[in-house]
Amino acid sequence: DSYRLQYNSIVNSKLMRPLERITKARMLLEKAKMEIVLDMLTELDGEDKAIIFCEYKVTVAELEKELNKRGIECTTMTGEDTPKRRQKAVDAFQDDPNVRVFIGTTMAAGVGITLTAANYVFFVSLPWTPALLNQAEDRANRYGQTRLVIVKIPQMEGTIDTDLWAMLEYKSSLAMDIIAPEDVENAMKAFASAWQPKKAA
Numbered sequence: 001d002s003y004r005l006q007y008n009s010i011v012n013s014k015l016m017r018p019l020e021r022i023t024k025a026r027m028l029l030e031k032a033k034m035e036i037v038l039d040m041l042t043e044l045d046g047e048d049k050a051i052i053f054c055e056y057k058v059t060v061a062e063l064e065k066e067l068n069k070r071g072i073e074c075t076t077m078t079g080e081d082t083p084k085r086r087q088k089a090v091d092a093f094q095d096d097p098n099v100r101v102f103i104g105t106t107m108a109a110g111v112g113i114t115l116t117a118a119n120y121v122f123f124v125s126l127p128w129t130p131a132l133l134n135q136a137e138d139r140a141n142r143y144g145q146t147r148l149v150i151v152k153i154p155q156m157e158g159t160i161d162t163d164l165w166a167m168l169e170y171k172s173s174l175a176m177d178i179i180a181p182e183d184v185e186n187a188m189k190a191f192a193s194a195w196q197p198k199k200a201a
Contacts, residue, residue: 003028003029003031003032006028007025007028007029007032007159010024010025010028011025011160018192018193018195019188019189019192022160022188022191022192022195025159025160026055026056026125026160027055027056027058027059029125029156029159029160029161030054030055030056030059030124030125031059031062032156033124033125033154033156034059034062034063034066034124036154037052037063037122037124037154038063038066038067038070040122040152040154041067041072041101041122042070044100044120048100048119048120049093049099049100049101049102049117049118049119049120050100050101050102050118050119050120050121050122051101051102051103051104051109051115051118051120051121051122051139051140052101052102052103052104052122052124053104053105053106053109053110053121053122053123053124053125053127053136054103054104054105054106054124054125055105055106055124055125055127056105056125057078057079057080057105059124059125060076060077060078060103060104060105061076063103063124064076064103067101067103072100072101073096073098073099073100073101074099074100074101074102074103075088075089075092075093075099075101075102075103076089076102076103076104077089077090077102077103077104077105077108077109077113078104078105078108079105079107079108081108086108086113089102089104090102090113090114090115093115093117093118094114094115094116094117095117102115102118106123106125106127106132106136107127107132107184109136109139110127110132110135110136110139111132111135111136111139113139114139114142114144115139115140115142116140116142116143116144116145116146118139118140118149119140119147119148119149119150120149120150120151120152121136121137121139121140121149121150121151121152122151122152122153122154123136123151123152123153123154124154126153126161126164126165126168127184128164128184128187128188128191129168129183129184129187130168131183132184133168137149137151153165160195163191163195164191167187167191
């Protein structure tokens with residue numbers, strides 16, 4: 001399909017550095033998986049609430065736009081939000097039964113907040129470290145949670161998704177509870193140095 005052709009063009013490009021190829025490929029995959037996540041959301045029951053974690057602000061904005069079109073109320077959080085705006089987003093999701101979806105970037109929304117109103121967590125992209133993945137999941141699995149939390153991570157076979165998942169599984173035993181910015185940067189660099197693009201399907 002068109003996404004696969006675009007993906008193959010990016011990962012096989014000789015004009016971009018590895019980190020640039022990886023970033024563009026992950027952004028494209030987030031866009032491609034938006035419809036999958038939106039379809040999953042429409043299948044949830046009326047009392048369900050969901051958190052959607054993305055890696056890029058543009059995906060947050062596009063998901064918000066699509067949910068609004070479907071009449072699903074949501075709130076968002078990115079690194080550009082002020083502390084006041086962040087708290088307002090958390091309060092709306094936690095306290096307003098009509099606000100059913102919280103969309104945020106993993107770096108902005110994956111730590112330090114409580115989102116126990118959610119019983120579903122979606123990752124449109126995987127974060128760079130196992131610790132960040134676990135801490136993001138734990139936004140819903142905190143004190144006061146009374147429901148089973150279901151985590152869904154859609155992946156596209158034969159893409160960077162499966163390579164990154166393998167890296168996270170390998171490093172999960174080394175994960176730390178505290179995430180420093182250099183941990184993410186080092187993970188990105190290590191992945192870029194080891195990652196090789198798949199052959200075109």
